[in-house]
Amino acid sequence: MNKDIFQFAVLFLVMVLVQVLICNHIAIFDVAMPIVFIYFIIRLPISLGLSIVFTLSFLLGLVVDIFSDTPGVNALACTLVASLRRPIYYAYVPRDDKTKDLIPSISSLGLGVYGKYLISLVSIYCFLAFSIEYFNFADVEEVVLLAVSSSVLTFISLLAFDCLIISKK
Template identity: 40%
Template sequence: MQIIILFFVLVLAQIVCYKIMLFGLAVPIVFIYLILRLPINWHLNVALTIAFLMGLAVDITCNTPGLNALCCTLLAVFRYPIFSLYVSREDDMNVPTPSVESLGLGSYFRYMSTMVVIYATMLFFLQSIGMHNLPVTLARIGASSVLSIALILGLDSLVSTRREKRL
């Protein structure tokens, strides 16, 4: 249930985010937080489907047909290998949902920032196919990654505190 609410909230947030562009370069990408947060023990097919639908929803509202859907699907494919790169024993986690709470700040930051950088790289390179402005593309990837990582860390603390209060 929480995932469904998060899905709609994040799509809405992303629509607002695409309107924002800091210094002409940085576009905040927050909706991939849902893909990062999907419980790691869920079947890959479920994660793939949710990621694809998430990307498609953003594509339709932001006029980028297929772009985010493709990047989201690929991100869901990379998710488990990257996760196991930083977290060796998933049995140690008390909850299967990756967050600062369950992994600790260090591991979560490494996992999350790797995923964000991969996503930004795929997104901006696919967007700039056929254009000859590599420096701009690289600057966009860098600036958007930093901004998105900061926003997702804030988002994670927001979602986690809310759950603590409910408990």
């Protein structure tokens, strides 16, 4: 258990640093932005208490917000996504004892199910974050364009990241 906590603490730090130092400066064709730090929320064990998930997600969003000067945007989106995590997981995975204690990943769920879980959370997050940030119906087209392209880029980056972790083990 302690080992897990340590691993997730490292993941938290690494994701924040990767996001604010590298990914915040990437915008492919000026629209597609990788939002990789939500990988931390995606990877949290499904059985973890909701209060802890909310707290960790909020803190994660807040830290990224402070670094990138977008107060509240990512904190709000992270907390909302944290509340949707479990329903989305069980939309693709049958509810039984075997799936209860899993840490979502390619090796535990298989590429198909994990991919669906990943793209759902990523696209929900992107839509939430960009609509909160722009918060203006005049920019609907821009928000949709940003959200769709960023979701695709984030999804690909996170799958690649997953493969990297697995091949190391």
